[in-house]
């Protein structure tokens with residue numbers, strides 16, 4: 402490898418999100434057991450697990466909405482709790498439950514967020530088109546369906562072309578068409594070099610979108626593996642089988658496969 406390529410490879414390899422033993426304890430309850438994970442630029446990681454598994458708790462720590470009880474979070478060499486502004490400038494975050502207030506339209510909402518993030522207004526139109534909300538006109542966001550609100554929140558997360566895209570249950574409420582579009586949209590972000598981390602209950606979305614899967618139960622990591630590896634171990638629809646094996650035991654999984 403010549404020097405130029407060597408330098409480029411080195412620069413890419415330093416573009417990572419490093420979670421080092423992050424945990425969350427509230428009172429005497431451990432919401433998240435120490436978790437370590439390294440995600441490279443261009444990778445898409447899905448956090449899977451049942452209700453209360455700890456997915457949002459992890460995402461909220463990385464989004465700086467909750468302070469880890471231990472451990473560190475470092476993005477491209479910038480430590481969240483040491484250089485907060487620099488870290489947050491790289492982040493696009495889609496919350497799980499956002500309460501829209503006021504009587505804004507999709508355009509007005511996105512324009513408001515764009516101003517906060519100092520993004521040009523043409524980015525607003527571009528993103529509204531990307532998420533199919535460019536023809537909603539005067540309709541107020543509080544009159545939107547769940548799926549439409551989710552698409553607007555996704556557009557908001559993409560505004561600043563973040564190098565870390567953190568999405569909490571992004572496909573909740575999306576119809577099959579938009580589910581597929583969602584996969585294409587995050588795939589494009591990853592191909593542009595973003596790190597994408599999203600949580601989901603929907604294993605088929607994780608299978609379609611993610612290169613790497615982290616499966617959680619009661620705050621503990623039960624599986625942390627590339628999707629390719631899961632497929633090799635569990636075969637086609639491997640994630641569903643892995644999930645069943647983890648949550649219901651191998652026997653339960655086999656019974657369901659036979660049924």
Ligand SMILES: Nc1ncnc2c1ncn2[C@@H]1O[C@H](COP(=O)(O)OP(=O)(O)OP(=O)(O)O)[C@@H](O)[C@H]1O
Pocket residue numbers: 427430432450451452453454455456457458459602
């Ligand atoms: N502020 C809090 N105080 C105490 N416990 C909390 C708090 N927030 C979350 N929890 C608990 O932490 C656990 C993990 O919750 P979390 O919301 O991270 O799970 P999740 O995997 O995102 O679940 P879901 O799929 O239902 O959204 C749950 O038992 C929840 O009750």
